[in-house]
Amino acid sequence: MNLVRAELERLSARRFVQLMVVLLVFAFAVTAATTLAGSHKPTASELNSARQQAVDARRSMETTHQECLARLQERSPTDTSEYFADCADLDPVRQERLPIAADFLPGVFSFAEQAESLLYFLIAFLVLFGFLVGASYIGADLNSGGVVNLLLWRPRRLTVLAAKLGTLLGSVLALSLLASVVYLATFWVIGQSAGLPGRLDGDFWGSLGAVHGRGMVLVLLASALGFAIATLGRHTSAALGAVAAYAVVWELGGRLVLQIIDARRPDRLMLSSYIGAWLSGESRFFDPQLCAATAGTGYCSGLYTLTWGPALLVLVALTGGLTVLAFAVFRRRDLI
Amino acid sequence: MSAVIEIEGLRKTFHSLRNGRRVAVDGFDLLVEAGQVHGFLGPNGSGKTTTLRALLGLVRADSGRMTVLGEPSPELLPRVAGQVGAIVESPQFFGNFTGHRTLRLLARAGGVPVSRVDQVLDLVGLHDRGDDRVKSYSLGMKQRLAVASALLKDPRLLILDEPANGLDPAGIREMRDLMRSLAANGVTVLVSSHILGEIQLICDHVTIISRGRRVAAGRVDEVLAGHDRHEFLVRVAEPERAVELLHAAGLTAVVDGEALVVSGVGDPTVVSRALGEQGLWVGELTPLRPDLESVFLELTGAYGPSSVPRQVDDSSPPRDGAVIDLDRGVDA
Ligand SMILES: Nc1ncnc2c1ncn2[C@@H]1O[C@H](COP(=O)(O)OP(=O)(O)OP(=O)(O)O)[C@@H](O)[C@H]1O
Ligand SMILES: [Mg+2]
Numbered sequence: 001m002n003l004v005r006a007e008l009e010r011l012s013a014r015r016f017v018q019l020m021v022v023l024l025v026f027a028f029a030v031t032a033a034t035t036l037a038g039s040h041k042p043t044a045s046e047l048n049s050a051r052q053q054a055v056d057a058r059r060s061m062e063t064t065h066q067e068c069l070a071r072l073q074e075r076s077p078t079d080t081s082e083y084f085a086d087c088a089d090l091d092p093v094r095q096e097r098l099p100i101a102a103d104f105l106p107g108v109f110s111f112a113e114q115a116e117s118l119l120y121f122l123i124a125f126l127v128l129f130g131f132l133v134g135a136s137y138i139g140a141d142l143n144s145g146g147v148v149n150l151l152l153w154r155p156r157r158l159t160v161l162a163a164k165l166g167t168l169l170g171s172v173l174a175l176s177l178l179a180s181v182v183y184l185a186t187f188w189v190i191g192q193s194a195g196l197p198g199r200l201d202g203d204f205w206g207s208l209g210a211v212h213g214r215g216m217v218l219v220l221l222a223s224a225l226g227f228a229i230a231t232l233g234r235h236t237s238a239a240l241g242a243v244a245a246y247a248v249v250w251e252l253g254g255r256l257v258l259q260i261i262d263a264r265r266p267d268r269l270m271l272s273s274y275i276g277a278w279l280s281g282e283s284r285f286f287d288p289q290l291c292a293a294t295a296g297t298g299y300c301s302g303l304y305t306l307t308w309g310p311a312l313l314v315l316v317a318l319t320g321g322l323t324v325l326a327f328a329v330f331r332r333r334d335l336i
Numbered sequence: 337m338s339a340v341i342e343i344e345g346l347r348k349t350f351h352s353l354r355n356g357r358r359v360a361v362d363g364f365d366l367l368v369e370a371g372q373v374h375g376f377l378g379p380n381g382s383g384k385t386t387t388l389r390a391l392l393g394l395v396r397a398d399s400g401r402m403t404v405l406g407e408p409s410p411e412l413l414p415r416v417a418g419q420v421g422a423i424v425e426s427p428q429f430f431g432n433f434t435g436h437r438t439l440r441l442l443a444r445a446g447g448v449p450v451s452r453v454d455q456v457l458d459l460v461g462l463h464d465r466g467d468d469r470v471k472s473y474s475l476g477m478k479q480r481l482a483v484a485s486a487l488l489k490d491p492r493l494l495i496l497d498e499p500a501n502g503l504d505p506a507g508i509r510e511m512r513d514l515m516r517s518l519a520a521n522g523v524t525v526l527v528s529s530h531i532l533g534e535i536q537l538i539c540d541h542v543t544i545i546s547r548g549r550r551v552a553a554g555r556v557d558e559v560l561a562g563h564d565r566h567e568f569l570v571r572v573a574e575p576e577r578a579v580e581l582l583h584a585a586g587l588t589a590v591v592d593g594e595a596l597v598v599s600g601v602g603d604p605t606v607v608s609r610a611l612g613e614q615g616l617w618v619g620e621l622t623p624l625r626p627d628l629e630s631v632f633l634e635l636t637g638a639y640g641p642s643s644v645p646r647q648v649d650d651s652s653p654p655r656d657g658a659v660i661d662l663d664r665g666v667d668a
Binding site: 005 | 350389392393394395396410413414417422423424427428429430432433437441442444445446447485489
């Protein structure tokens with residue numbers, strides 16, 4: 001416990017951590033300020049007109065659907081042209097979202113409409129924050145002899161390293177939760193006072209909460225990953241280098257090579273696909289061979305899905321594996 | 337007397353891709369008993385720091401047996417770590433913290449009452465600078481902070497790797513006083529240093545290491561006595577004639593400047609009688625006792641007439657029978 005308290009003090013005193021927190025506050029303030037400046041509370045007439053436009057848009061969708069159904073009835077049984085494949089695609093009832101008044105209110109911030117993308121921005125920042133802080137926290141300490149000093153005091157390597165990792169994850173999580181609450185609350189207030197709150201029902205909060213929860217998991221995974229790679233490489237830059245190398249060599253170069261050799265479903269081999277799938281619940285990718293199998297028999301989207309379950313498994317296995325390896329290596333290594 | 341540090345047959349090889357294998361410690365033995373102020377001497381690169389690191393569990397030894405305060409190290413080191421204060425090579429501290437905060441964090445991590453921080457800062461003379469950032473400290477001030485960190489636990493055993501590094505003359509003397517007072521309070525001290533005069537003043541025992549092996553060990557006076565060639569400096573009016581007379585009396589003597597150096601003298605009265613009987617009156621008859629420096633240089637072969645600069649790995653390995661160890665007799 002004492003060890004964790006001491007680590008907490010060290011972590012919070014790090015210049016880099018302070019800088020990142022300042023950066024977070026700054027980015028946050030800028031977003032909030034520009035949103036506030038670019039939004040106003042809609043007048044009654046603006047609202048009425050927007051509502052009318054939304055009703056019109058919905059009605060026109062309905063009309064298109066009906067026309068499609070009518071044409072489907074008329075066509076000859078031999079005609080299989082794809083246009084008619086599925087009128088259900090046009091069915092307003094089956095749309096993910098329907099036009100609403102907020103869509104027709106330019107210059108009005110709607111919390112319900114924007115919250116999710118704002119949250120994604122925050123999560124992206126926190127993932128970067130967690131990774132960099134995780135890497136620099138142990139990397140700098142290994143290099144400056146801080147770890148050696150500590151081990152002279154507490155010659156239990158695994159305990160010392162675990163205390164560091166635990167402190168890191170705990171602090172990053174606490175900061176992330178705090179940041180997201182403040183962040184969302186601010187925009188909620190902006191929506192209430194200088195824009196539209198929008199439909200804030202149970203569905204909305206449920207789906208926002210789900211994105212948030214998955215985002216927090218990703219932030220923790222990124223922190224642990226940065227920590228593990230920097231421990232393995234004895235250096236902060238090892239983590240940065242590893243990620244940069246991975247991105248360039250595999251996500252870009254590897255993807256290109258896989259395309260050239262026409263490998264099947266290259267996205268399945270990319271970490272970024274799993275990150276996307278985990279965050280959004282599922283990701284769809286195109287696979288031309290899916291359609292080759294069903295050629296000529298009708299409609300084929302050629303999409304396959306990565307769902308969050310396997311995505312989480314991949315991400316946890318990678319991070320967990322590297323973390324365990326980092327502890328195993330650190331236990332035996334010569335500390336100079 | 338009980339052993340506080342015991343090292344037997346310690347071996348440590350460093351492997352690196354660039355330089356291949358390097359044997360840093362090669363079958364080294366060390367025995368430090370309770371209450372000793374034990375000097376640990378050796379040329380640069382002879383393996384002192386590596387030995388201390390292995391003892392404290394910072395590097396893994398290839399082989400050898402080590403105990404600290406009776407517990408095998410590094411396996412059971414955590415049991416006694418609370419009683420061992422150590423600095424290994426100049427420790428690096430986080431520059432942005434103040435001295436006080438640095439120590440407070442260590443105290444907290446080690447479960448030492450925070451009130452102890454002010455005591456040790458005072459002890460090493462940093463009381464007034466405790467609230468300055470470490471990066472603004474001078475070399476000697478950092479070193480003092482390091483010593484303070486080792487003292488924080490109120491240790492039974494203090495291991496100091498070159499504590500005098502960067503200290504000013506007053507600081508060196510303060511360090512000497514500090515070690516003496518610690519020793520008087522029953523703290524066992526193992527201290528490595530290159531300032532041999534200092535070691536001779538404060539240590540009662542020494543171990544000398546060269547090329548990773550022990551070349552001498554035991555009480556300081558015994559080690560010195562073991563290298564006493566019973567030489568005397570003699571001043572007389574006619575040195576050349578004196579040499580002949582001494583030769584005739586069965587002694588070895590050489591002219592050294594204006595004086596003579598006579599060796600193998602058991603009883604100095606023999607010298608004055610041999611010369612006086614022939615009318616040569618001895619003006620000065622001084623025993624030439626070896627000091628730690630001359631013994632050190634002789635044992636480690638670290639200095640000698642040479643036209644090329646000596647390289648760090650040129651120290652000599654131990655010679656047969658060179659090890660003097662009081663507690664075990666003379667190693668053969
Ligand atoms: N991390 C390392 N990798 C490779 N070789 C090393 C390493 N650390 C020490 N050595 C080698 O081990 C030998 C002993 O080094 P050590 O630091 O123990 O010497 P020392 O007696 O403390 O010297 P000094 O008086 O200069 O402090 C040297 O030859 C050194 O080059
Ligand atoms: Mg050294």
